Amino acid sequence: MDQIIVQLKHHVPIVLDHTRLPKGYVVFNAIQNDVRNEVNVFKSSLYRIVLRYVNPNAENVTATISVNSDNPLEVDQHVKVLLQPTSEPQFVTVAGPLGVKPSAIVLDPGRYVFTTKANKNVMLDYFVLLPAAYYEAGILTRHISNPCELGNMELCRHYKYASVEVFSPAATPFVIGENSKPTNPVEVYTDPEHLQIVSHVGDIPVLSGSQNELHYIVDVPRSGQYIFVIDYISDRNFPDSFIIQIKLKEIFQIQGPSRAVADIEDGSRFPIISVTAIPVEQWSIDYINPSPICVIHDQQCATPKFRSVPDSKKIEFETDHEDRIATNKPPYASLDERVKLVHLDSQNEATIVIESKVEATKPNLFVILVKYYQPSHPKYQVYYTLTAGKNQYDGKFDIQHCPSSSGCRGVIRPAGEGSFEIDDEFKFTITVRPL
Known part of the structure; x- marks a missing residue:
């Protein structure tokens, strides 16, 4: 070296x-x-x-x-x-x-x-x-990629899935009793250490040899094609992989949304948290591929820092927007009290405008680096407009699913490549459109 x-x-x-x-x-x-x-x-x-x-x-x-x-x-x-x-x-x-x-x-x-x-x-x-x-x-860096597991919570990476809450997951199943009437599941998963780690409140119904069916009433907003997602954890005493079956027994029209009843059959002990039906046009791989939050060290969520960019112009989004500073920050972003965030919501405040200037330099070519937190949704696109003198650039860039305690950075270039020509004053607008 x-x-x-x-x-x-x-x-x-x-x-x-x-x-x-x-x-x-x-x-x-x-x-x-x-x-x-x-x-x-x-x-x-x-x-x-x-x-x-x-x-x-x-x-x-x-x-x-x-x-x-x-x-x-x-x-x-x-x-x-x-x-x-x-x-x-x-x-x-x-x-x-x-x-x-x-x-x-x-x-x-x-x-x-x-x-x-x-x-x-x-x-x-x-x-x-x-x-x-x-x-x-x-040779001086140790890359931590192994996921945190029950019994191995030191120097491991903590992950999180994109949320499915918008699709109203079914989390309260029933079983068919001896009298052929629905009743509450008898067998549940009660490991307190595991439930605390996954931040789950209450017991979790399980599939087992004696309780081999769980019935869920799943609300769907309209007729169409759906992908079912099962949210589950593994019993520490049954670490092997299993195959389960989902059956849609009946779909019928009532006042309000359609309802589907699903039978899940299996002979092994398998805790099921929820079952969610996602319209196929809204499907994203982020619902089953988790993104990293942080590295766990000494039972704490470590928050690494991004490298600073030399010879750059840094503009905080809260500048001239103090009235829009978010009071409820994402869970892991709150670890750093110095971080101030501006919330963009496609339903309410969907746009933010930044006006600033750069020092006259040659070459006067720039790329834009955006830091953001996006802990809930799968990847989606945000639209931007950059006006600098006689130049105007319009485009869009990807906002990744980002539950990271450090946030994420995204690079914006005109048409995905090249650089923006900025001589002095400029205006940068970001707009979030409905998903």
């Missing part, structure tokens, strides 16, 4: 001005516009390049770095780096002519020649090759 540091001082003019710079720098100008450095690489990896430089000009300077291998079978590589004006030594990661995304180069063991070119008066001290193991820090 060793980094490679290369001094740019071999057989080229240098400048030494103790009043401005702490050490000698290579000077690039119209006469001396390139410098070559030989580098020996000992490990195969993706590498990023970091430069230490001074750009005394009033405008940005774009330099080019060419990488040539002694191996004739390897392809030459070329990357560009944006050097912004600075009177003091600065570090910059090579990230293309716009300075947006770090440019990686592929190096295998062997000898390479790095040629740096700049046609304007800039000064370079040295560059550093950082292997992927260094900047990704994979």
Whole structure:
């Protein structure tokens, strides 16, 4: 994981001005516009390049770095780096002519020649090759993906499904008694530790060898195709998978919604929380694929932080909207008291408008990063309009199911790619439409 540091001082003019710079720098100008450095690489990896430089000009300077291998079978590589004006030594990661995304180069063991070119008066001290193991820090990071389980609640990931409450799940079944009349289930799941972990209040009816049918009255809003979702937990004494059957015995019209009676048969002990009928046109895989909430450590929900974005303009949604700050935050968002949220509701307050400005920069290209919490619904789309000077951008982006204690981030680009051109003032509007 060793980094490679290369001094740019071999057989080229240098400048030494103790009043401005702490050490000698290579000077690039119209006469001396390139410098070559030989580098020996000992490990195969993706590498990023970091430069230490001074750009005394009033405008940005774009330099080019060419990488040539002694191996004739390897392809030459070329990357560009944006050097912004600075009177003091600065570090910059090579990230293309716009300075947006770090440019990686592929190096295998062997000898390479790095040629740096700049046609304007800039000064370079040295560059550093950082292997992927260094900047990704994979060996220093432990990825926690194993789900929390009963009896294993330490350093595990807590998950949550999208809510089915809008579809009125049936949670109170009945069984047919000896007199052929409906009665309450006799066998229930009562493990207090398990019920507390899944935040369930009350006992849960079970399917078993002696109670092999549960009948549910399921309300459906209209005739059509439905997908049934069973919400269940596993008895710790019966950890194996089972197959159960759902039978729709009869559908009949009454005043109000239609009702379906479902028989669930199985010979094993199987706690059933609820049965839900979801119209096929409203189906989402998020109803059966859970999303992460947090990592459980020392019986607490750890709340990691997103990395800050350098050289960015951060605008809080509550700015100029203090009257719309949510008083009831999502359960896990309330872990951080500093988080203030604005609630968007397609039925009431469906739109929010942000007006701000950016500092004049070149290039004046931006992407928009939105942080949000969305703990209840499956993925859906939100619509936006960005007006900046004579430019207007309209589009939509996905809001994922996000019960995470840290929230989620979504990237917005015009037409899904590219960048927004913003010179000064801009107006950004987000609208939620009915699902």
